[in-house]
Amino acid sequence: MEKYLINPNEKKSKINKEIYGHFSEHLGRCIYEGLYVGEDSAIPNVNGMRCDVVNALKEMRIPVLRWPGGCFADEYHWKDGIGEKATRKKMINTHWGGVVEDNSFGTHEFFELCEQLGCEPYVNGNVGSGTVQEMNEWVEYMTFDGTSPMAELRKKNGRAEPWRLKFFGVGNENWGCGGNMTPQFYADTYRRFQTYVRNYGENRIYKIACGANAEDYGWTDVLMQNCRHFSGLSLHYYTTPAVYKWRGKALEFDDKEYAVTIAKAQKIDEIVTRHSEIMNRYDPKKRVGLMVDEWGTWYDVEEGTNPGFLYQQNTMRDAIVAGLTLNIFNKHSDRVRMANIAQLVNVLQSPILTDGEKMVLTPTYYVFKMFAAHQEQTLLGSYITTKYYEADDREYPQLIESASVAEDGTITSTVVNTSMEEASEIKVQIADTLVQSVKAEILTGDAHDYNDFDRDPVVKTAEFTDFTLTADGFTATIPACAVVRFTICG
Numbered sequence: 001m002e003k004y005l006i007n008p009n010e011k012k013s014k015i016n017k018e019i020y021g022h023f024s025e026h027l028g029r030c031i032y033e034g035l036y037v038g039e040d041s042a043i044p045n046v047n048g049m050r051c052d053v054v055n056a057l058k059e060m061r062i063p064v065l066r067w068p069g070g071c072f073a074d075e076y077h078w079k080d081g082i083g084e085k086a087t088r089k090k091m092i093n094t095h096w097g098g099v100v101e102d103n104s105f106g107t108h109e110f111f112e113l114c115e116q117l118g119c120e121p122y123v124n125g126n127v128g129s130g131t132v133q134e135m136n137e138w139v140e141y142m143t144f145d146g147t148s149p150m151a152e153l154r155k156k157n158g159r160a161e162p163w164r165l166k167f168f169g170v171g172n173e174n175w176g177c178g179g180n181m182t183p184q185f186y187a188d189t190y191r192r193f194q195t196y197v198r199n200y201g202e203n204r205i206y207k208i209a210c211g212a213n214a215e216d217y218g219w220t221d222v223l224m225q226n227c228r229h230f231s232g233l234s235l236h237y238y239t240t241p242a243v244y245k246w247r248g249k250a251l252e253f254d255d256k257e258y259a260v261t262i263a264k265a266q267k268i269d270e271i272v273t274r275h276s277e278i279m280n281r282y283d284p285k286k287r288v289g290l291m292v293d294e295w296g297t298w299y300d301v302e303e304g305t306n307p308g309f310l311y312q313q314n315t316m317r318d319a320i321v322a323g324l325t326l327n328i329f330n331k332h333s334d335r336v337r338m339a340n341i342a343q344l345v346n347v348l349q350s351p352i353l354t355d356g357e358k359m360v361l362t363p364t365y366y367v368f369k370m371f372a373a374h375q376e377q378t379l380l381g382s383y384i385t386t387k388y389y390e391a392d393d394r395e396y397p398q399l400i401e402s403a404s405v406a407e408d409g410t411i412t413s414t415v416v417n418t419s420m421e422e423a424s425e426i427k428v429q430i431a432d433t434l435v436q437s438v439k440a441e442i443l444t445g446d447a448h449d450y451n452d453f454d455r456d457p458v459v460k461t462a463e464f465t466d467f468t469l470t471a472d473g474f475t476a477t478i479p480a481c482a483v484v485r486f487t488i489c490g
Contacts, residue, residue: 011405026069047112047116053359142154173210187223209233314353366461417483443461
């Protein structure tokens with residue numbers, strides 16, 4: 001039996017709600033068809049935003065949404081997406097499928113979506129192909145409350161009051177699709193651009209600089225050494241389980257591919273740790289947040305779909321990756337202030353899939369809904385013993401957990417069993433606590449299980465009762481391939 005220790009006396013960092021953030025890019029059917037169907041659509045909508053998706057995301061407690069990219073951000077010119085829709089400029093989406101982008105979803109529509117969702121907007125500016133003036137004017141358009149050319153233009157387009165904008169990214173992946181820059185060149189460019197991302201009135205912008213691609217620790221070192229004008233530094237990491245082929249398929253995988261997927265997902269712990277160590281040298285007080293604003297699984301696209309649309313299905317394997325990753329982010333919440341899974345609908349590891357008027361909630365959706373209880377709670381010291389497996393020349397744990405406490409003393413613990421076949425018995429002990437009650441919820445199934453259109457969900461949460469209270473905690477048997485949330489009252 002494995003031992004799981006939770007110490008309510010060891011209160012650590014706050015788990016920012018933004019760690020449970022999401023990402024929507026003008027890519028495939030994420031925006032169009034997924035989130036936005038237009039005011040004239042037969043699909044039920046409010047101001048063009050489809051009601052079923054919005055309602056599901058509100059139930060999931062989405063805290064922040066990043067837009068318009070992604071690679072698309074650095075070819076996006078915001079003035080093309082305002083004004084009368086019939087006269088908005090059309091462009092070719094060169095990054096994603098070569099399709100025509102009609103700009104019917106722009107700044108006003110994005111803020112409308114965020115208002116319906118009740119989430120914070122996170123806007124990514126164009127450094128790669130844009131100008132300082134363009135970025136400066138966009139921030140003025142969005143946030144200035146007064147008389148100015150951009151504020152008057154906003155009013156002319158139907159929005160009298162400015163929006164509240166907390167998060168703004170100065171470029172995206174500028175080491176790659178955002179301009180193929182060197183870290184020093186980007187650092188200098190960032191210093192220039194951010195000067196004109198101004199705070200107007202009471203609006204205070206949390207500026208996010210483009211950070212590293214996965215294990216590019218040199219990029220982080222250069223940025224931390226040369227820039228002092230950002231509050232957040234981004235990090236991108238995708239789980240790409242290539243074993244026999246490039247990425248592998250979302251639905252067809254064997255035991256080895258599953259193990260490699262989990263091992264590569266677990267690697268985010270090492271990557272975050274090493275970037276944090278570099279940041280600690282320059283920022284020991286942890287003023288700058290690490291923003292993992294793109295993460296998730298990336299497989300081959302589903303057969304018969306546009307390869308530029310990055311549409312993939314979503315199984316219990318993805319739920320395990322999501323639960324494992326979110327537990328890791330919780331444990332790094334002293335430095336990780338935001339994370340955004342890629343992407344929200346119909347692209348990569350999506351919580352939601354749509355097909356016309358139909359909608360599917362994926363296993364990943366249910367994980368985010370379960371873990372939402374951690375939002376804004378305080379991380380507790382915790383430790384679990386576990387066996388380890390080997391794959392991809394590295395080890396990964398069978399069990400991974402995190403625990404947090406609310407202001408009223410209620411403890412939330414999330415435990416993931418990554419094994420495809422082995423259940424695990426655990427003995428949970430909570431220091432200096434007489435446990436009065438425990439409630440639990442589980443998401444489990446075969447690793448290949450998934451939800452699809454035209455059938456009832458195969459994967460969904462259920463009440464979990466396979467535990468027994470003890471004087472200072474409880475014992476439980478965690479099934480194979482499972483995510484469990486315990487709610488503990490003392």
